[in-house]
Amino acid sequence: SVEIIQDYEDKRIRLLHNQENKGLVFTRNRGFAEAKGEYFAILDCDDWAYPQRLEKQMIFLDENPDFGLVGTSVELIDAYNKITGQWNYKLKPDLIPPTLLFHNYFAQSSIMLRLSIQGLTYRKEFPLAEDYDLWCRISKKYKVWTLPEVLTQYRVHDTNISKIQEEKINKAIGTISRNQIQELGVVASDEELILHRKIGSA
Numbered sequence: 364s365v366e367i368i369q370d371y372e373d374k375r376i377r378l379l380h381n382q383e384n385k386g387l388v389f390t391r392n393r394g395f396a397e398a399k400g401e402y403f404a405i406l407d408c409d410d411w412a413y414p415q416r417l418e419k420q421m422i423f424l425d426e427n428p429d430f431g432l433v434g435t436s437v438e439l440i441d442a443y444n445k446i447t448g449q450w451n452y453k454l455k456p457d458l459i460p461p462t463l464l465f466h467n468y469f470a471q472s473s474i475m476l477r478l479s480i481q482g483l484t485y486r487k488e489f490p491l492a493e494d495y496d497l498w499c500r501i502s503k504k505y506k507v508w509t510l511p512e513v514l515t516q517y518r519v520h521d522t523n524i525s526k527i528q529e530e531k532i533n534k535a536i537g538t539i540s541r542n543q544i545q546e547l548g549v550v551a552s553d554e555e556l557i558l559h560r561k562i563g564s565a
Contacts, residue, residue, distance in 0.1 A: 364408060388485045388493055395483055403478050409518045410472040411440070416514035420475040423510065430456070431480050431505025432498065434473040435514035447519065452509035459509075460502045464543050465563030466536075467495040469507075473515035480505065491528060492535035499543060536560070 368378045379397055381390060395403060402424060406412050420433050439448040450470060454462060462468050471494045476483070480501060485493040501507060540559055544551050551559065 386487075388487045388490075391485050391493075395478065398478055401478060402475050404475040405471055405473075406515075407472045409520075411444075411516035411518075412472070413514045413516075416473075417475070419510060419512070419514060423508075424475065424477065427506070429506050430508060432469075432474060432476040432501050432507040434469045434475075434509040436509060436511055437470045437473055437515045437517045438513050439519050440516045441519060446516075449513060450517070451511065451513075453511055454509075456506050456508045459507050463495075463499050463502055464540070465559070467492075467498065469494070469498050469509065470515060470517050472517055473509070476501065477505075489535040489539060491532045492539060495536065496539050499539060533560075 365378065365380060368376065377397070379390075379393060381393075391405075402421060404417055404420065416435060420435070423433050424430060434452065436449065436451045438446050439450065441447050452468065454468070459468055474494075481504065482500060483497075485497055487493070489496040498507065537556065537560060540563065541551070541556055544556070544559070
Protein backbone atom coordinates (compact mmCIF):
# COMPACT_ATOMS: atom_id res chain seq x y z
CA SER A 364 0.00 0.00 0.00
CA VAL A 365 2.81 2.41 0.87
CA GLU A 366 4.52 1.83 -2.50
CA ILE A 367 1.26 2.38 -4.37
CA ILE A 368 0.61 5.68 -2.57
CA GLN A 369 4.17 6.85 -3.25
CA ASP A 370 3.65 6.25 -6.97
CA TYR A 371 0.99 8.99 -7.13
CA GLU A 372 2.25 12.42 -8.17
CA ASP A 373 -0.50 14.43 -6.51
CA LYS A 374 0.33 17.06 -3.90
CA ARG A 375 -3.10 16.61 -2.34
CA ILE A 376 -2.10 13.11 -1.21
CA ARG A 377 -0.04 12.98 1.98
CA LEU A 378 1.26 9.69 3.35
CA LEU A 379 1.42 9.51 7.15
CA HIS A 380 3.56 6.48 7.88
CA ASN A 381 4.21 5.32 11.45
CA GLN A 382 7.70 3.93 11.95
CA GLU A 383 6.25 1.21 14.16
CA ASN A 384 2.83 -0.26 14.86
CA LYS A 385 1.24 2.18 17.29
CA GLY A 386 -2.27 0.78 17.04
CA LEU A 387 -5.53 1.88 15.49
CA VAL A 388 -6.50 4.54 18.06
CA PHE A 389 -3.16 6.37 17.80
CA THR A 390 -3.21 6.27 14.00
CA ARG A 391 -6.78 7.51 13.62
CA ASN A 392 -6.17 10.31 16.11
CA ARG A 393 -3.03 11.26 14.21
CA GLY A 394 -5.17 11.50 11.10
CA PHE A 395 -7.52 13.92 12.87
CA ALA A 396 -4.57 16.02 14.03
CA GLU A 397 -2.84 16.14 10.63
CA ALA A 398 -5.94 16.76 8.47
CA LYS A 399 -6.29 20.26 7.02
CA GLY A 400 -9.75 20.21 5.46
CA GLU A 401 -13.22 20.89 6.79
CA TYR A 402 -14.36 17.27 6.67
CA PHE A 403 -12.75 13.93 7.51
CA ALA A 404 -13.78 10.71 5.74
CA ILE A 405 -12.89 7.23 6.94
CA LEU A 406 -12.26 4.16 4.77
CA ASP A 407 -10.41 1.13 6.09
CA CYS A 408 -7.87 -0.44 3.74
CA ASP A 409 -9.88 -3.58 2.95
CA ASP A 410 -13.19 -1.79 2.29
CA TRP A 411 -14.41 0.05 -0.81
CA ALA A 412 -16.26 3.29 -1.55
CA TYR A 413 -18.30 4.14 -4.62
CA PRO A 414 -17.02 7.15 -6.64
CA GLN A 415 -19.97 9.36 -5.62
CA ARG A 416 -19.63 8.71 -1.89
CA LEU A 417 -17.50 11.70 -0.85
CA GLU A 418 -19.38 14.13 -3.08
CA LYS A 419 -22.80 13.17 -1.74
CA GLN A 420 -21.70 13.26 1.90
CA MET A 421 -19.97 16.61 1.41
CA ILE A 422 -23.07 18.09 -0.20
CA PHE A 423 -25.19 16.87 2.70
CA LEU A 424 -22.91 18.40 5.34
CA ASP A 425 -22.63 21.64 3.35
CA GLU A 426 -26.42 21.92 3.25
CA ASN A 427 -26.95 20.82 6.88
CA PRO A 428 -24.51 22.70 9.14
CA ASP A 429 -26.19 21.37 12.31
CA PHE A 430 -25.11 17.82 11.46
CA GLY A 431 -21.69 16.71 12.67
CA LEU A 432 -21.53 13.25 11.15
CA VAL A 433 -23.03 11.36 8.22
CA GLY A 434 -22.59 7.74 7.16
CA THR A 435 -24.04 5.66 4.33
CA SER A 436 -25.78 2.35 3.88
CA VAL A 437 -23.30 -0.39 2.99
CA GLU A 438 -22.95 -3.57 0.98
CA LEU A 439 -21.26 -6.54 2.63
CA ILE A 440 -18.55 -8.22 0.55
CA ASP A 441 -16.44 -11.33 1.11
CA ALA A 442 -12.73 -11.94 0.50
CA TYR A 443 -13.43 -12.33 -3.25
CA ASN A 444 -15.37 -9.04 -3.53
CA LYS A 445 -18.67 -10.89 -3.86
CA ILE A 446 -21.65 -8.99 -2.45
CA THR A 447 -23.19 -11.08 0.35
CA GLY A 448 -25.71 -8.67 1.88
CA GLN A 449 -26.54 -5.11 2.88
CA TRP A 450 -26.86 -2.93 5.94
CA ASN A 451 -29.63 -0.47 5.14
CA TYR A 452 -29.89 2.49 7.49
CA LYS A 453 -33.29 4.18 7.35
CA LEU A 454 -33.84 5.83 10.73
CA LYS A 455 -34.67 9.52 10.89
CA PRO A 456 -32.01 11.66 12.64
CA ASP A 457 -33.99 12.09 15.87
CA LEU A 458 -34.21 8.31 16.34
CA ILE A 459 -30.48 7.63 16.01
CA PRO A 460 -29.28 8.86 19.47
CA PRO A 461 -31.75 6.59 21.36
CA THR A 462 -30.72 3.71 19.07
CA LEU A 463 -27.07 4.32 19.97
CA LEU A 464 -28.11 3.74 23.57
CA PHE A 465 -28.47 0.06 22.65
CA HIS A 466 -25.96 -0.62 19.86
CA ASN A 467 -23.67 0.90 17.25
CA TYR A 468 -25.60 2.28 14.29
CA PHE A 469 -22.79 3.36 11.95
CA ALA A 470 -20.36 1.46 9.71
CA GLN A 471 -16.99 3.10 10.38
CA SER A 472 -15.77 2.94 6.77
CA SER A 473 -18.82 4.93 5.67
CA ILE A 474 -18.29 7.89 8.01
CA MET A 475 -17.67 11.53 7.13
CA LEU A 476 -17.52 14.05 9.97
CA ARG A 477 -16.60 17.65 10.68
CA LEU A 478 -13.08 18.30 11.91
CA SER A 479 -14.44 21.22 13.96
CA ILE A 480 -16.18 18.81 16.36
CA GLN A 481 -15.03 19.40 19.93
CA GLY A 482 -13.44 16.40 21.60
CA LEU A 483 -12.84 14.66 18.27
CA THR A 484 -10.68 11.80 19.44
CA TYR A 485 -10.86 8.04 19.78
CA ARG A 486 -10.37 6.86 23.36
CA LYS A 487 -8.07 3.90 23.97
CA GLU A 488 -10.04 2.75 27.02
CA PHE A 489 -12.68 1.30 24.69
CA PRO A 490 -10.63 -1.19 22.62
CA LEU A 491 -12.38 -2.56 19.52
CA ALA A 492 -15.39 -0.32 20.27
CA GLU A 493 -13.67 3.08 20.17
CA ASP A 494 -15.73 4.06 17.11
CA TYR A 495 -19.02 3.34 18.90
CA ASP A 496 -17.88 5.48 21.82
CA LEU A 497 -17.02 8.38 19.51
CA TRP A 498 -20.34 8.27 17.62
CA CYS A 499 -22.23 8.31 20.94
CA ARG A 500 -20.32 11.36 22.13
CA ILE A 501 -20.80 13.21 18.83
CA SER A 502 -24.54 12.47 18.82
CA LYS A 503 -24.92 14.28 22.15
CA LYS A 504 -23.70 17.58 20.61
CA TYR A 505 -24.67 17.35 16.94
CA LYS A 506 -27.29 15.79 14.73
CA VAL A 507 -26.13 12.60 12.99
CA TRP A 508 -27.50 10.60 10.09
CA THR A 509 -26.80 7.99 7.46
CA LEU A 510 -27.56 8.44 3.78
CA PRO A 511 -29.93 5.59 2.86
CA GLU A 512 -28.09 5.05 -0.44
CA VAL A 513 -25.46 2.29 -0.56
CA LEU A 514 -22.17 4.11 -1.15
CA THR A 515 -19.71 1.92 0.79
CA GLN A 516 -18.69 -1.74 0.73
CA TYR A 517 -17.69 -3.35 4.02
CA ARG A 518 -15.62 -6.52 3.93
CA VAL A 519 -16.65 -9.37 6.22
CA HIS A 520 -13.66 -11.62 6.93
CA ASP A 521 -13.82 -15.38 7.26
CA THR A 522 -11.62 -15.36 10.35
CA ASN A 523 -13.59 -15.45 13.58
CA ILE A 524 -13.03 -13.01 16.43
CA SER A 525 -10.99 -14.72 19.12
CA LYS A 526 -12.52 -15.28 22.53
CA ILE A 527 -10.13 -12.71 24.06
CA GLN A 528 -11.14 -10.06 21.50
CA GLU A 529 -14.81 -10.87 21.96
CA GLU A 530 -14.46 -10.38 25.70
CA LYS A 531 -12.73 -7.02 25.12
CA ILE A 532 -15.49 -5.87 22.77
CA ASN A 533 -18.27 -6.91 25.15
CA LYS A 534 -16.54 -5.22 28.10
CA ALA A 535 -16.04 -1.97 26.14
CA ILE A 536 -19.61 -1.94 24.84
CA GLY A 537 -20.90 -2.65 28.33
CA THR A 538 -18.97 0.34 29.69
CA ILE A 539 -20.26 2.59 26.91
CA SER A 540 -23.83 1.50 27.63
CA ARG A 541 -23.39 2.02 31.38
CA ASN A 542 -21.98 5.53 30.81
CA GLN A 543 -24.89 6.52 28.57
CA ILE A 544 -27.47 5.20 31.03
CA GLN A 545 -25.83 7.02 33.94
CA GLU A 546 -25.79 10.27 31.95
CA LEU A 547 -29.58 9.92 31.70
CA GLY A 548 -29.76 9.80 35.49
CA VAL A 549 -30.68 6.12 35.59
CA VAL A 550 -29.12 3.97 38.30
CA ALA A 551 -29.11 0.43 36.94
CA SER A 552 -28.08 -2.78 38.65
CA ASP A 553 -25.64 -5.22 37.03
CA GLU A 554 -28.57 -7.50 36.18
CA GLU A 555 -30.44 -4.65 34.50
CA LEU A 556 -27.36 -3.69 32.51
CA ILE A 557 -26.99 -7.29 31.32
CA LEU A 558 -30.63 -7.25 30.20
CA HIS A 559 -30.03 -3.92 28.44
CA ARG A 560 -27.12 -5.44 26.50
CA LYS A 561 -29.19 -8.48 25.53
CA ILE A 562 -31.89 -6.20 24.13
CA GLY A 563 -29.27 -4.23 22.20
CA SER A 564 -27.76 -7.33 20.63
CA ALA A 565 -31.06 -9.02 19.81
